[in-house]
Amino acid sequence: xxxxxxxxxxxxxxxxxxxxxxxxxxxxxxxxxxxxxxxxxxxxxxxxxxxxxxxxxxxxxxxxxxxxxxxxxxxxxxxxxxxxxxxxxxxxxxxxxxxxxxxxxxxxxxxxxxxxxxxxxxxxxxxxxxxxxxxxxxxxxxxxxxxxxxxxxxxxxxxxxxxxxxxxxxxxxxxxxxxxxxxxxxxxxxxxxxxxxxxxxxxxxxxxxxxxxxxxxxxxxxxxxxxxxxxxxxxxxxxxxxxxxxxxxxxxxxxxxxxxxxxxxxxxxxxxxxxxxxxxxxxxxxxxxxxxxxxxxxxxxxxxxxxxxxx
Amino acid sequence: xxxxxxxxxxxxxxxxxxxxxxxxxxxxxxxxxxxxxxxxxxxxxxxxxxxxxxxxxxxxxxxxxxxxxxxxxxxxxxxxxxxxxxxxxxxxxxxxxxxxxxxxxxxxxxxxxxxxxxxxxxxxxxxxxxxxxxxxxxxxxxxxxxxxxxxxxxxxxxxxxxxxxxxxxxxxxxxxxxxxxxxxxxxxxxxxxxxxxxxxxxxxxxxxxxxxxxxxxxxxxxxxxxxxxxxxxxxxxxxxxxxxxxxxxxxxxxxxxxxxxxxxxxxxxxxxxxxxxxxxxxxxxxxxxxxxxxxxxxxxxxxxxxxxxxxxxxxxx
Numbered sequence: 008x009x010x011x012x013x014x015x016x017x018x019x020x021x022x023x024x025x026x027x028x029x030x031x032x033x034x035x036x037x038x039x040x041x042x043x044x045x046x047x048x049x050x051x052x053x054x055x056x057x058x059x060x061x062x063x064x065x066x067x068x069x070x071x072x073x074x075x076x077x078x079x080x081x082x083x084x085x086x087x088x089x090x091x092x093x094x095x096x097x098x099x100x101x102x103x104x105x106x107x108x109x110x111x112x113x114x115x116x117x118x119x120x121x122x123x124x125x126x127x128x129x130x131x132x133x134x135x136x137x138x139x140x141x142x143x144x145x146x147x148x149x150x151x152x153x154x155x156x157x158x159x160x161x162x163x164x165x166x167x168x169x170x171x172x173x174x175x176x177x178x179x180x181x182x183x184x185x186x187x188x189x190x191x192x193x194x195x196x197x198x199x200x201x202x203x204x205x206x207x208x209x210x211x212x213x214x215x216x217x218x219x220x221x222x223x224x225x226x227x228x229x230x231x232x233x234x235x236x237x238x239x240x241x242x243x244x245x246x247x248x249x250x251x252x253x254x255x256x257x258x259x260x261x262x263x264x265x266x267x268x269x270x271x272x273x274x275x276x277x278x279x280x281x282x283x284x285x286x287x288x289x290x291x292x293x294x295x296x297x298x299x300x301x302x303x304x305x306x307x308x309x310x311x312x313x314x315x316x317x318x
Numbered sequence: 319x320x321x322x323x324x325x326x327x328x329x330x331x332x333x334x335x336x337x338x339x340x341x342x343x344x345x346x347x348x349x350x351x352x353x354x355x356x357x358x359x360x361x362x363x364x365x366x367x368x369x370x371x372x373x374x375x376x377x378x379x380x381x382x383x384x385x386x387x388x389x390x391x392x393x394x395x396x397x398x399x400x401x402x403x404x405x406x407x408x409x410x411x412x413x414x415x416x417x418x419x420x421x422x423x424x425x426x427x428x429x430x431x432x433x434x435x436x437x438x439x440x441x442x443x444x445x446x447x448x449x450x451x452x453x454x455x456x457x458x459x460x461x462x463x464x465x466x467x468x469x470x471x472x473x474x475x476x477x478x479x480x481x482x483x484x485x486x487x488x489x490x491x492x493x494x495x496x497x498x499x500x501x502x503x504x505x506x507x508x509x510x511x512x513x514x515x516x517x518x519x520x521x522x523x524x525x526x527x528x529x530x531x532x533x534x535x536x537x538x539x540x541x542x543x544x545x546x547x548x549x550x551x552x553x554x555x556x557x558x559x560x561x562x563x564x565x566x567x568x569x570x571x572x573x574x575x576x577x578x579x580x581x582x583x584x585x586x587x588x589x590x591x592x593x594x595x596x597x598x599x600x601x602x603x604x605x606x607x608x609x610x611x612x613x614x615x616x617x618x619x620x621x622x623x624x625x626x627x628x629x630x631x632x633x634x635x
Contacts, residue, residue: 260606
């Protein structure tokens, strides 16, 4: 039976991505792969020290005609979501400020800001790196650096450590029980960070990173967590095996539409939820290996209307 | 707003707590007859024996009862750490010249039609004992007879059966699935939402066209991890009975479980003690546990000596 919302369930595509941007194959999805959602997204692993974004030469920087967010995150779900165990630098601005960070972070690149390359200098174990570009497809101008590396602080505000995220549930930095999301079900994240627009230089985006290890429902509320948003979003299931981008490690049931049409997520997949489309319940049927999940929602806030329980 | 009627809603039966037949048990119990079970030709009762000294089935110690149908009386514990622990000592009298049998481990007493039996006595109790009965008749019927002198014979000993899983050949293919105590570890081998500990006894051991189970469930997720999501059919009728383990609240389940019925996988939500009736040939499952606040019990009551199952090749949802 052909499913009504099948077009909204998008297995992630692994490819090389734009030339000179990353050294390895990555998941690379643009608007045309995302049912017209006006963003592009890429996910992959950094397994050893490298230079990327761009790879070509450290004398060049990139400039995009849209806002971009670069996220560097751990993939060891048995550890803490706030531990990166790496040393990474990124050059920012015409002034070529070099900023070094040692903890998981989202880097906001406002449109027109020269940036790059990213230098992964030290790495104890593989990490995940994903980017969200707020343009339908990747576009970049390569510009030569105008200055030698400087140690300024003009752009430091663009480096957003995970611990500063509005929602931060980690092993070592857990909010008091009373402040936690009371609707979370057993299938939901064990550890999660979630940045909102006011955390991200007022970009119209809220974005998350979480570790998921357990079966069960994700939202213990109303009609099994069925809800709608007034904005578009992509809900992205990714694996944490740095040697296999096509492996998820779990099976999750995801319902779409008021009729609760059910879809099974078994491989890395993005579910597109256009504004106003009822989505969820999300129910994890089993987990073989912890997996990651990213909310990519196109507004500064994550306004949600939960459907009431069925009569 | 009008309530949306589901096609298979009539097969989902919240369990009814009531006194049951006069003189049979001293406490309120779950009591369901054929009319409550969509015509399944059985009756079923579930409850707890909560204190030492209780006499029941019947409550008069000088009487025995006789049913015109086969009956099965099940005694098991509610210690979710160890399903083989009964947590007390119970006796039952069997026969016109009653032979008394004392049980201190999970036990099934098979009472063939016409066999005088009772009462049951709770002799010692460390923790409440779960006791359910299955009568292979649409409704309860009994006559009472006066007892004769006790017998020291063991004519009825074969009717008192240790409640342990019937070892099926298929279990041998999965080392560790059944342990040496006859306990099945389904959550490790079948699906994460399935039983942590399960006892399932078949007709070959019960000497009846019946197979029944008792299990403890505490985990979330799908019950059968297979391409069909566990959707299957049987050539016989069955009831799938979700019960709580709180001896002081028979209305409490402690979990929420999705149970799908029909080829279209119509979703039903179980969050109170409930029997799902699966008539022969009706596709049922996936079963998916959404959350668990407290471990709960689950009973398969299947009207065949075996549990012949035909799994659908793929999930239809």
